Amino acid sequence: MRTGDEGEIRVEVDVEGIDRTLDHLKPRRIGVAAPDGLLSAAKGLYHHLKSRGYEVVLLLDPTYGICDLQDIAVEELGLDVAINLGHHARRSLAKRTILVNAEYIISPERLGKLARITAVQLRELGLRRTGVYTINNYRSSLRCFLRKLAAEGVSVVEYGPPSPISPIEGWQVIGCNFEHPWRVRDDVEGYVFLGGGSFHAIGIRLSTGRRTLVADPELLQVRDVEGEAVDIERRAMAAIYKARNAQRMGIVTGLKSGQRFLKLARALARSLEISGKDIMMIALTEISSARLNLLHDLEALIVLACPRAPFDVTDVHMPVLSYPQAVALMRVLRGEDVGRVFNIPVWAWIGYGRERS
Template structure:
């Protein structure tokens, strides 16, 4: 048996391996970085009968993988606090997989306040109702509401939800109790600056991921048709050192969408999204900007 978990949960793997060994299992611990179910350690799986992936739900049909969730509880007082700030009588509810078990209670609180909670049905990439990923905001879009509550930590998901839906978004953190309304306009200004910076690039490296859940080779093929200065690059792990060594003055990312958004400060040159490369090549207007997602 092979065990894999994201960075925040890796510290629990030695204890889990110890318990499984005493139950008679031989255990391999995956020590490589893990960013989600799109990042399965297939080498570890191929050396075991099964890979147990902890903390995420499946995004594809990879065989010999068992998914184990890691629920995280929180204080739902934050929902009671956000209700007075709502303007409408319908609100969309979304969250990440860690808090998905809390969503029925959130819906009940909303309903008791006389507001209709809207939770989208599952999709192939997000198999739980109301679930969003850093690469998929479809559950938010499908609510069709003008206001959306995101239950979770951080602002990446809420900003992506705002860009994907153009709705008013409330980021409600059940751990800190903090409520924020994300400012997607600031991100757009940063992204516009990167597009401008990349205008005079002599060549473009189109990044294609070798990870099963991130490989968008057809998208990369399309992007290469937009410029005769574009070249495909196959990578397993996208890091600043790798891109620096390759030496392209600009890259276009078709791997995990969060790379371009979250990690741009780590890269010495612009790393554009597919949509941004379309804008740079003149086949799309900036006014029709779309957040990068994997469907």
């Protein structure tokens, strides 16, 4: 993590909270999983749990989100429970995976400097009223960042209460769910995403249609994602029109815990077959260009797993569509206008075991 005059950024895990939970559950065998960026924290937790007498297994497969939990690994390895470090949901999405937040702790000085740069950029773009959102790992930094923005004269829209069925908090976004920024889109002129990378900010921009900046506490930089978002939208649109002319298509359902949409895949296959397409049903755990390029004989793919996957697999020999693009494709095939593609609040229905058959 970065250090400097503004102080370092470190990761904090509530180890005492984990110990209390485990004292209550009394497991003997525990799995520990974490996204790649939090692997050192996961290894620290591994050693801590081992020193407390548990049998521990580090579950090293990638875990990308709350759709990707470890109940099956727990069952197959004969563990009692798994700890998924770094992801957070408002309610439990798995029976035997415990979500434990890992927080990036950032000094007020660093957040103050970031707020100053953000305020300047918002003024330059003429964005007076903004929505500010983040991921769970910046939850405590968000409070301080909002105070610093207010001190810089930035007007921020308040968070409403999350709907009872929402898996995420009112201030939170995840890669496929922008329901909270989307809800206030008519009250704001733009958004700020507190965090690293462009991934979530581009999602907010595409979902709401409003200008979005990334305020990156690690790089101490503020970036406008407009160019990247427009480019993704243009490529997504081109893929829809290319898929319209495809004859042999594949529909990929994910195999991760919250990405199994076989019923949805069947319904989509029926609709596409009515439109004259030949459909192959496919299931896959890790969606990668290398795996998708094995499907030489297909001319287009719809991926129902993570809706971000088609953004990442750029060197596949055929168009790869996400679920929102597939819905737009159906409209085009019926002779309707392509309509809104990503300008919707939720891009996938995630949740452990939401769809079982």
